[in-house]
Amino acid sequence: MGEFSAEPIRTARGAATRARIVDAATDLMRVQGVANTSLDAVLAASKASKSQLYHYFADKDGLVLAVVQRQAERVLAAQETLLRDLASLDDLRRWRDALVDLSRTTDCAGGCPLGSLVSELAESPQPRARLADGFARWEAYLVAGFRKIRGSAVPRPGVDLTELATATLAALQGGLLLAQTTRSTRPLELALDMAIEHVAASLQAPAPG
Amino acid sequence: MGEFSAEPIRTARGAATRARIVDAATDLMRVQGVANTSLDAVLAASKASKSQLYHYFADKDGLVLAVVQRQAERVLAAQETLLRDLASLDDLRRWRDALVDLSRTTDCAGGCPLGSLVSELAESPQPRARLADGFARWEAYLVAGFRKIRGSAVPRPGVDLTELATATLAALQGGLLLAQTTRSTRPLELALDMAIEHVAASLQAPAPG
DNA sequence: CTCGAATTGGACTATTTAGTCCAGTCTTAT
DNA sequence: ATAAGACTGGACTAAATAGTCCAATTCGAG
Numbered sequence: 001m002g003e004f005s006a007e008p009i010r011t012a013r014g015a016a017t018r019a020r021i022v023d024a025a026t027d028l029m030r031v032q033g034v035a036n037t038s039l040d041a042v043l044a045a046s047k048a049s050k051s052q053l054y055h056y057f058a059d060k061d062g063l064v065l066a067v068v069q070r071q072a073e074r075v076l077a078a079q080e081t082l083l084r085d086l087a088s089l090d091d092l093r094r095w096r097d098a099l100v101d102l103s104r105t106t107d108c109a110g111g112c113p114l115g116s117l118v119s120e121l122a123e124s125p126q127p128r129a130r131l132a133d134g135f136a137r138w139e140a141y142l143v144a145g146f147r148k149i150r151g152s153a154v155p156r157p158g159v160d161l162t163e164l165a166t167a168t169l170a171a172l173q174g175g176l177l178l179a180q181t182t183r184s185t186r187p188l189e190l191a192l193d194m195a196i197e198h199v200a201a202s203l204q205a206p207a208p209g
Numbered sequence: 210m211g212e213f214s215a216e217p218i219r220t221a222r223g224a225a226t227r228a229r230i231v232d233a234a235t236d237l238m239r240v241q242g243v244a245n246t247s248l249d250a251v252l253a254a255s256k257a258s259k260s261q262l263y264h265y266f267a268d269k270d271g272l273v274l275a276v277v278q279r280q281a282e283r284v285l286a287a288q289e290t291l292l293r294d295l296a297s298l299d300d301l302r303r304w305r306d307a308l309v310d311l312s313r314t315t316d317c318a319g320g321c322p323l324g325s326l327v328s329e330l331a332e333s334p335q336p337r338a339r340l341a342d343g344f345a346r347w348e349a350y351l352v353a354g355f356r357k358i359r360g361s362a363v364p365r366p367g368v369d370l371t372e373l374a375t376a377t378l379a380a381l382q383g384g385l386l387l388a389q390t391t392r393s394t395r396p397l398e399l400a401l402d403m404a405i406e407h408v409a410a411s412l413q414a415p416a417p418g
Numbered sequence: 419c420t421c422g423a424a425t426t427g428g429a430c431t432a433t434t435t436a437g438t439c440c441a442g443t444c445t446t447a448t
Numbered sequence: 449a450t451a452a453g454a455c456t457g458g459a460c461t462a463a464a465t466a467g468t469c470c471a472a473t474t475c476g477a478g
Binding site: 031033035036109110111115116117118119120122123128131132135163166167169170171172173174175177178180181182183186187188190191193194195197198201 | 240242244245318319320324325326327328329331332337340341344372375376378379380381382383384386387389390391392395396397399400402403404406407410
């Protein structure tokens, strides 16, 4: 308990083995869920052995923790790319379109790789904390973008960019969840459009009067 | 496969047994997840025997299907009560407050009883279809409320009440997911406030000019 | 009451699963 | 080169789990 792995890594070979296991587990748990992915399946997919797995992880919970971390890194890296140059509302709309396209190409299956982990892991303290951290970093990317969108305009009083990002991320997550359920990108489109309108209205100059 | 249960129910006693099993399974799967709830645990909680379970359900998938149905009924009954008399934006805000309070009293744990089932079951056709149906009925309640809010006002062109309901439900689901992750009701509040503003703006008379 | 059908109890099986263990191989630093 | 220790292969165990089976009990209609 409390350790990230049973043993620290001493060699590059060991690090590669560990990464191979985590990557395979991340892929499998993404499509099958955490509880439905057995360690044997992970070992088969990563061509590793039992002793390798238990050399690097204390138990399945330890592996799951690493998987959460890995999935967060994947999602955040993708989002960082999409959001890095965000500087206008049109850029935000292009971000929306990219997410919708991404969802469409996977037939809306799977939902958000990070969001899907929540219902299975949110009652376990350590995974929950890492998921929360992942979402917080995601929000930070949005906040940075919103700041650039607002630019040098007069800040509208009472508008908190962090809260704007939280609402936007909620719309995204809920949109993906409904898209996954209905197998249609429409809920995602509607939710993100609502969020973008909300951002646009909030970043405008104070209403006259 | 394809059957709701292994056997039709012939007596009231049998119906009661079946209901007892489904209720216990629904409770357990709500807090532990579907995959992490064993049939033995369901039987212990419902004080039923193996043969009773397999008399009424073909297999675990059959039971899960009944659980999805049951959970949808529970959630929709609660929402129907909350949304039945919805006729104004202030009523909508009270609905928001009720959901936030509900989330707070459970310490934001568990998320939405229906939404939490999505990530575990959305890749199985029958459960997914029932979840989609549940969300559709939920949206219908919202649409009915929005129609009353709009009342006899001039309909703003291009506003689809169904789309408004979808976006609102997405905000709710995403808000609950983030609330569950961060153990704070704040994301839920922000997401629902955004949705309500969006509804208010959409149901207003067409902007002048 | 009585028979056939519905219902029930619970032992039993086959499989899967997480986790253990140890002997053996590779790496690295000296 | 060589020893210490990192790393690996895979057999093994104990527990949990889904699902089977049949004898026993209860119910409802006549």
